[in-house]
Amino acid sequence: VAFDEVPEQSEILSRFIFSDSQFRRGRGEVKPGAFLPSSKSLETSVFRAAGLNRNEIEAAGAVVGEPSGRALKAWGDVLAGAVFAVGLNVRPDNAPERHAAIIGWPDQKDEQLSLAQRLAEAATLQLPSSSPL
Amino acid sequence: MSIDEARKERLGSLLEACSEAFQQGWDGYDALPVSIGTIAQALAFLDLLPSALPAPEISANPDGELAFEWSFGPRWLLTVSVNEFGRLSYAGLFGLARIHGTEWLLDSIPGPVALAFRRLHRAE
Numbered sequence: 649v650a651f652d653e654v655p656e657q658s659e660i661l662s663r664f665i666f667s668d669s670q671f672r673r674g675r676g677e678v679k680p681g682a683f684l685p686s687s688k689s690l691e692t693s694v695f696r697a698a699g700l701n702r703n704e705i706e707a708a709g710a711v712v713g714e715p716s717g718r719a720l721k722a723w724g725d726v727l728a729g730a731v732f733a734v735g736l737n738v739r740p741d742n743a744p745e746r747h748a749a750i751i752g753w754p755d756q757k758d759e760q761l762s763l764a765q766r767l768a769e770a771a772t773l774q775l776p777s778s779s780p781l
Numbered sequence: 782m783s784i785d786e787a788r789k790e791r792l793g794s795l796l797e798a799c800s801e802a803f804q805q806g807w808d809g810y811d812a813l814p815v816s817i818g819t820i821a822q823a824l825a826f827l828d829l830l831p832s833a834l835p836a837p838e839i840s841a842n843p844d845g846e847l848a849f850e851w852s853f854g855p856r857w858l859l860t861v862s863v864n865e866f867g868r869l870s871y872a873g874l875f876g877l878a879r880i881h882g883t884e885w886l887l888d889s890i891p892g893p894v895a896l897a898f899r900r901l902h903r904a905e
Contacts, residue, residue: 666809669798669840672852679840679850680860680872686811687844693810718809757846761860761872762881769856769874 649698651742657729661694664709666718678724678771680764685753692750730770794839802841813845818865823847
């Protein structure tokens with residue numbers, strides 16, 4: 649995979665989650681809020697996990713949380729194709745390595761919520777190995 | 782559960798959501814903190830919710846708004862997000878149907894949001 653190129657439909661994008669309020673552990677669901685964009689950049693940061701095992705993805709998520717001192721609580725995996733299907737796009741910047749951003753978000757909050765709901769529906773919740781059952 | 786107990790529970794959920802999101806970057810990225818004004822509007826919205834409605838999950842959004850969410854399984858979900866000016870942004874998935882829109886919080890739940898609540902009941 650070339651991380652400076654737009655991902656294929658089948659590539660997995662991982663959204664690291666550092667807040668318990670952004671997923672439902674018991675139901676194994678990612679909440680829409682986890683995918684909402686930053687209000688500053690109107691982008692959602694994601695990690696391109698292709699070719700990595702769970703432990704390696706978890707380690708990458710832990711590194712992302714280090715600057716803010718936050719522990720990785722979970723991550724949501726979504727196919728790039730699901731992002732394209734709702735009309736959003738992926739900008740591959742590879743800075744830091746494997747980083748990309750979901751872009752193309754509308755300005756209107758209700759439209760953002762609707763798209764985030766669809767991404768959350770398409771996502772699979774993953775929990776760190778150290779996570780309580 | 783009595784109406785008082787239900788209200789107490791909802792207030793507890795609101796406080797929990799706010800306590801996590803009082804700092805910039807609470808989501809591990811660059812989320813905005815929840816403001817006092819947003820909390821005040823969320824309290825007003827909470828007090829207008831029909832008592833028969835199941836308790837929502839309350840959480841902060843990266844833009845500092847507070848979101849009330851009712852989820853009844855795959856593709857049956859309603860989210861109402863409140864900002865500091867009383868703007869209600871809502872989006873729902875009801876099976877194959879999708880809705881979204883913007884309303885303003887006045888002295889009652891706006892009609893389209895009330896209609897979305899009624900659609901939620903079908904999933905209970």
